[in-house]
Amino acid sequence: ALARRTYGFVGADIAALTREAALEAVRRIMPKIDLQEVSIPPEVLDALSVESSDFDDALKRVQPSAMREVMVQMPNIGWDDIGGLDEARDRLREGVELPLKHPGSFKRLGIRPAKGFLLYGPPGTGKTLLAKAAARESQANFIATKSSDLLSKWYGESEQQIARLFARARQVAPTVIFIDELDSLVPARGGGLGEPQVTERVVNTILAEMDGLEELQNVVVIGATNRPNLIDPALLRPGRFDELIYVGPPDTAGRRRILAIHTEGMPLAKDVDLQLMARNTERFTGADLEDLVRRAGLTALRRGLDEAQVTMSDFQTALEETRASVTEEMLDDYAKIRDTLKSDA
Numbered sequence: 294a295l296a297r298r299t300y301g302f303v304g305a306d307i308a309a310l311t312r313e314a315a316l317e318a319v320r321r322i323m324p325k326i327d328l329q330e331v332s333i334p335p336e337v338l339d340a341l342s343v344e345s346s347d348f349d350d351a352l353k354r355v356q357p358s359a360m361r362e363v364m365v366q367m368p369n370i371g372w373d374d375i376g377g378l379d380e381a382r383d384r385l386r387e388g389v390e391l392p393l394k395h396p397g398s399f400k401r402l403g404i405r406p407a408k409g410f411l412l413y414g415p416p417g418t419g420k421t422l423l424a425k426a427a428a429r430e431s432q433a434n435f436i437a438t439k440s441s442d443l444l445s446k447w448y449g450e451s452e453q454q455i456a457r458l459f460a461r462a463r464q465v466a467p468t469v470i471f472i473d474e475l476d477s478l479v480p481a482r483g484g485g486l487g488e489p490q491v492t493e494r495v496v497n498t499i500l501a502e503m504d505g506l507e508e509l510q511n512v513v514v515i516g517a518t519n520r521p522n523l524i525d526p527a528l529l530r531p532g533r534f535d536e537l538i539y540v541g542p543p544d545t546a547g548r549r550r551i552l553a554i555h556t557e558g559m560p561l562a563k564d565v566d567l568q569l570m571a572r573n574t575e576r577f578t579g580a581d582l583e584d585l586v587r588r589a590g591l592t593a594l595r596r597g598l599d600e601a602q603v604t605m606s607d608f609q610t611a612l613e614e615t616r617a618s619v620t621e622e623m624l625d626d627y628a629k630i631r632d633t634l635k636s637d638a
């Protein structure tokens with residue numbers, strides 16, 4: 294089983310893996326030990342047995358040399374760090390968190406969890422945050438990439454990169470793979486980044502990898518895009534990115550929550566009324582609100598470096614300097630796209 298899980302490992306990587314697994318076993322018995330300083334006492338060595346879980350941990354830690362570009366992360370974003378987006382969060386809880394945390398229950402009931410989710414909506418609304426939180430709250434690893442990184446002019450390079458991405462994801466499963474800018478996987482003449490032949494090969498390789506993911510293999514793929522109408526329809530067929538989740542700008546309550554999240558730790562004067570700010574920031578995205586808070590802080594600093602508090606007037610000044618990155622027109626467009634995607638589904 295370990296041989297299968299070490300696809301892409303060269304000899305030196307395997308040597309590093311076994312060494313790391315042995316060190317994991319030592320740390321299990323003596324968590325505080327500084328292995329640089331101390332040699333391991335013989336009685337510990339005698340009691341030592343390397344468990345399968347030590348190899349699981351070591352697999353996460355040892356980065357195979359041929360897969361350096363595939364970074365395994367453990368994000369520190371949770372559901373509580375995301376304001377608004379209740380519906381998107383609930384769907385990811387049910388679609389990603391439950392199956393990854395309780396694969397046995399799904400198997401028993403014969404339910405096939407979805408393998409692919411597509412988050413779509415304007416930039417800065419929290420799509421990346423949602424994918425990270427889905428991974429973290431599922432106690433899964435997170436591997437992020439964007440399609441422009443997968444489009445290589447060198448023949449075969451893109452396919453190899455995608456194969457490494459999925460192989461690494463299976464090695465460290467449970468894993469959430471996040472692919473941003475999914476819309477750039479359309480041929481260049483269609484507004485995408487790649488040469489037509491390259492793009493087609495990349496799409497086909499991703500599809501083949503997703504088709505090859507057996508259900509309950511504990512790998513889930515989350516794609517994100519600002520332009521869902523450009524996505525190759527082959528990517529949206531059943532068994533692929535077939536769970537479509539719209540991620541739009543937050544409502545007033547969501548904005549209130551996002552302002553609270555981003556002002557945490559900021560000394561606010563008593564007159565600061567975040568509810569009022571939330572009401573006055575129609576169509577602001579999470580990223581816009583984060584920027585607003587930062588500007589309010591800078592305005593306070595400009596008054597004097599000793600300034601101890603950020604006041605409501607700093608927020609008003611910041612509000613005058615910024616505006617919503619999402620327009621009414623964009624919202625109308627997304628509403629139309631939503632209808633089309635729904636009727637196609």
Ligand code: ADP
Pocket residue numbers: 374375376377378415416417418419420421422423517543551554578579580581583
């Ligand atoms: P997207 O992937 O949709 O373009 P991101 O998730 O990268 O947007 O958001 C960019 C930044 O904006 C985040 O790192 C976060 O600081 C802030 N942000 C966006 N949406 C939210 C939200 N719903 N709650 C809290 N912060 C948010």
